Amino acid sequence: MKPLTEPEIRTAFVNCTKGEAKRLAVPRGLADRPWDALDFLGWRDPQAPGRAYLATELDGRTRAVALRSPAPAPWQARRSMCSVCLTPHAGGVSLMVAPKAGTAGQRGNSVGTYICSDLECSLYVRGRKDPAGGARIHESLTLEEKIQRIEGNVATFLAKVVA
Numbered sequence: 001m002k003p004l005t006e007p008e009i010r011t012a013f014v015n016c017t018k019g020e021a022k023r024l025a026v027p028r029g030l031a032d033r034p035w036d037a038l039d040f041l042g043w044r045d046p047q048a049p050g051r052a053y054l055a056t057e058l059d060g061r062t063r064a065v066a067l068r069s070p071a072p073a074p075w076q077a078r079r080s081m082c083s084v085c086l087t088p089h090a091g092g093v094s095l096m097v098a099p100k101a102g103t104a105g106q107r108g109n110s111v112g113t114y115i116c117s118d119l120e121c122s123l124y125v126r127g128r129k130d131p132a133g134g135a136r137i138h139e140s141l142t143l144e145e146k147i148q149r150i151e152g153n154v155a156t157f158l159a160k161v162v163a
């Protein structure tokens, strides 16, 4: 993806107030991120582990969403495959919940999905990072097809947040 700057990220949030978008934790060292290998930028707030964020380009526009990652209930701990990149993990997948944009979000509506806890789907798919304790499933998809799958799943998720 195209490298993003902090102001670009802050103005791209679709599901939080302008004030929240101004204050939330944007990672340092953005210029050093491996942008060529990223389908989206995902990060967690180091001061608040229950908060995570995701930014990507959709239809030529930068879009970012704020996510909540509630502590998993015991039955959730068994869930072990990311719904975005389909990487299996031993305990490395988190339920991430995004308040919906606009009035739907103000009424408390949200959208949830299971994502790699570190939000580094792009790196797992490219073999630049190995899932802890997980086994790579053999798939006949090419890398290009897996990348398209990530883009498609993220786009579907964002569409539900904005809808």
Ligand SMILES: [Zn+2]
Pocket: 082, 083, 084, 085, 086, 087, 115, 116, 120, 121, 122, 124
């Ligand atoms: Zn993933």
